[in-house]
Amino acid sequence: MNKASDVIVIGAGVVGCAAAYYLAKRGVKVTVLERREVACGASGRNGSGARQSGRDNRELPLAMFGVKHIWPTLGEELGEDIEYIQNGNMRLGKTEKDREALEELVRQNSSLGLDVRMVYGQDIRELIPDVSPEVQYATYCPTDGHANPMRTTLALYKRARELGAQFITNIKVLKLEKVAGRIRRVHTDDGIYEADSVILCAGFGSRKIMRTVGLDVPMLPQLTEAFVTEPIPAVTDKFISAADGCFYAQQQRNGTWVIGGDSNYEIYDATYPREVTFSFSAPRIARFFLEYMPTLKGVKVIRSWSGQLDMCWDGSPVISPVEEVEGLYVGCAFTGHGFGIGPAAGYVLAQMAVGETPAADLSGLRYDRFRLPSH
């Protein structure tokens, strides 16, 4: 095991595996340190949405970069079927309040050039015939899609390893250490690793690690749930969700539906036993879902699971170099929508670590935005 590298990546989720892949592809000597197993965090257990629409405009340039330049060719590039499809995303609404929120999203997102539009009434049923007649408003972004999260993360990991990246699992990063103002050492429960640069993308775990060099990002750990149904004949190829976030859902290639959302009983507690599910979460989300897709009543749920999110105070991620600690790059606080931008986030973090200008505008995602006066 080699304890000296050009770059250390902390966390082997989709962001860390992508960063490692893009670095290894450039011939950079990279070591990934992962507390548990590759893809064991949110990246291996998410709802698979790779959408641009509905994102805050601060992260939209990165999402659009990913959909234009990364997702469509990623599977082929990695030599794996990551089940990426680009059949569009629809956010559904029933009330006037929903309509206002959806129209505002369209205004915001289209101001940055995203092709996202409002669809009303019967036109929604042309796109999703089974939707409830109560649904009267929807956003539609035809270039949004979804991919298999586990396959995507593992494909990035596998290719990164083939290109020479070193992955060390079951090792916990405890603290960072600067030498002469620059990041140098990463202390773990199995000794000290050294590198010229460090990419920190350890989900909520990033907060504790950042604090060891005097930094912080206001985020909370949220335990959230999803479930999968038995396979049924094709209903819709669109990724759908509710305007108020009570559910999101998509039917996969094998006919099963993956469904998740906010039950509003989510637990915010990092010390809670990891990844447990509760008897009320899946039924609540299923009930919300059936209010929008009533014809799916009676379809059996075969499995449910949970995962931990790194919920940022302002709802957008931090993807940023750190001025106070030269050589440290942070990618965390993805707030429940980091899979869709995960490969692109890994790409730009790798660019930063080799001194290149990131390919997308990340100016709204800086780590120090919370320190700036709000008015």
Ligand SMILES: Cc1cc2nc3c(=O)[nH]c(=O)nc-3n(C[C@H](O)[C@H](O)[C@H](O)COP(=O)(O)OP(=O)(O)OC[C@H]3O[C@@H](n4cnc5c(N)ncnc54)[C@H](O)[C@@H]3O)c2cc1C
């Ligand atoms: C149920 C669910 C549904 C979701 N649905 C979607 C969706 O549809 N679309 C979407 O875009 N996003 C979705 N997300 C969010 C998305 O999965 C995450 O934002 C994304 O996977 C974050 O990737 P990551 O690499 O930053 O984090 P993770 O995959 O959580 O990886 C972080 C890694 O860091 C490791 N780590 C932590 N602390 C340490 C330490 N001290 N030392 C070493 N390693 C450490 C962890 O073990 C973990 O493996 C969902 C998440 C969940 C849970």
